[in-house]
Amino acid sequence: MAQSVEFPDIQFTVEEASEIQQNIVSVYEGLTGRTLQPADPVRLFLSSLAAIIVQQRVLINQTAKSNLLRYASGVQLDLMGEFQGSERLAASAAITTLQFTLSIPLSSPTAVPEGTRIGVQGGDGSVFFATEEYLEIPAGVTTGTVAAVCSAPGTTGNGFLPGQLNVLMDQLPFVQSVTNLTVSTGGAEKESDEAFRERIRTAPDSYSTAGPQGAYEFWAKSTSAAILDVHAFSPDDGKVTVVPLLVGGQIPGQDVLDAVAETLEDRGIRPLTDKVTVMVPTSVPYNTTITYYISRSRVSEVPAIQAAVTSAVAAYQLWQKSKLGRDINPSELIARVMAAGALRVVPIVPAYTALTATQVAQEGTTTITFGGLADD
Known part of the structure; x- marks a missing residue:
């Protein structure tokens, strides 16, 4: 796994104002044979030029340092990620599991369309959760569960406790009630420079399909910008356990664990012989x-x-x-x-x-x- 090594700060060119100003004055005095006094108009003019040169030196340093992963930020960091085949993770929306309950058992299946909206009691409807896929409640059964995602990316949808999401915004026949079974988690803002820089640094670990520790951790972090840290280990031959931690030190809910497990199930990531288990960290x-x-x-x-x-x-x-x-x-x-x-x-x-x-x-x-x- 790639390790971050502590190096001293680097400077490509001197940007110390007094040193630059003294160099300019010394060159002028050497060429003209004159000694410039502190209040000499020529010295004042040269000092104004020195200020411009200092600004240019600062820009040169910033531009040169932005070519290094340690100092790159913003668009420069995005371009470095492109070179490694990595993209900055967009803001992710919170997810939860919903349960729909029918008023009576029916003789035919009941459909809950993808995108059905559920809100919070007393809310203004600006923030709601929508089902991620089509749900069919079989004939004779009164309940069904489906994953739902918040309408607003970011942390807005985090923290709704079981039972708080219970307002069906799209009326469906025979649906008596709806409620969330899990705490809504997984919402996060766009991946920060620091987090993206760390993923770029560990990106080479992902090139292997033999199941190294670094690859599992890289791909688990790539599931969502909400995932702050990951530890992968093998408790036994052919078995891999992956433990994610969310931004802010939050313990991931089952919905996030399922999302990570789905990411790692990809045959280009998980070796065929590995049995992968995703579990919460121990508090x-x-x-x-x-x-x-x-x-x-x-x-x-x-x-x-x-x-x-x-x-x-x-x-x-x-x-x-x-x-x-x-x-x-x-x-x-x-x-x-x-x-x-x-x-x-x-x-x-x-x-x-x-x-x-x-x-x-x-x-x-x-x-x-x-x-x-x-x-x-």
């Missing part, structure tokens, strides 16, 4: 309880620092659950709170906990206590 809950103090010399900044500390704790919790197998690390929490302006931090929990590659940390209760002002 490892932890609570967050800290007490922090602020320097007495920064008393005027107390409200701002308190807000920054609250944001730092939230950012830590998001970081903690944004990667499979990331150990629960209180040192990271302390570092972020200190950077937010705290003088010292007393964490009670969480304690350091090592996680396996199929586990993900999930925050529980959060208690943040301001201990008061303290001397440096």
Whole structure:
């Protein structure tokens, strides 16, 4: 699997303003034999030229660096992906499973057309779910299930609990009720530069059809922009288990697992002898309880620092659950709170906990206590 290596920042040309200006002045003085004083009009004119050259140097650096995967962004990154045969994933819509219930058993099959719309009680109809395929409820049966996708791509359709989607917007004969059986998940915005860059970096792993770990992880991530991280492993000969994690550290629902399984079922991806199972990561809950103090010399900044500390704790919790197998690390929490302006931090929990590659940390209760002002 391709690994990201840490390299120092690269600069193709010098863009230090003082150095460029001094070079221009030195060349002029060498050619003319004159010494330019700070207020000399010629020196001021040369300084204005130096500003233009500095801007050009900055553009040269940006343009050259955008040819490297580490620094490319936007359209340049899209073109790099094209070279590797990868495309940026578009915004994905949330999915769920719907159950239609008839008022009575019928002697003939009942059709639920593809695209039948279902909304939420009390909603304005701007956001709804539509069935992805034709559903036929057999004769003598009163219920049938079918997958449905949100009308609005992105995170809008995420989080509808079972039973919340229950308004049939397209009336169908003999259909008494409809409801979602699963939490709607899988909605995400267009793939970010960071996520797309990582997929491009691992794209060579996908060239093999022999079932390497990197290929399974690449193709699983390619299912949807909502999939943030994936771990694939072989628990036994001929068996592969794939564990996806969604953006924001969300645990995927069954609908997302089914979508990933469908992607990996492609014969150009899965070796014929591999039995692939897609499963959710194991949640490892932890609570967050800290007490922090602020320097007495920064008393005027107390409200701002308190807000920054609250944001730092939230950012830590998001970081903690944004990667499979990331150990629960209180040192990271302390570092972020200190950077937010705290003088010292007393964490009670969480304690350091090592996680396996199929586990993900999930925050529980959060208690943040301001201990008061303290001397440096």
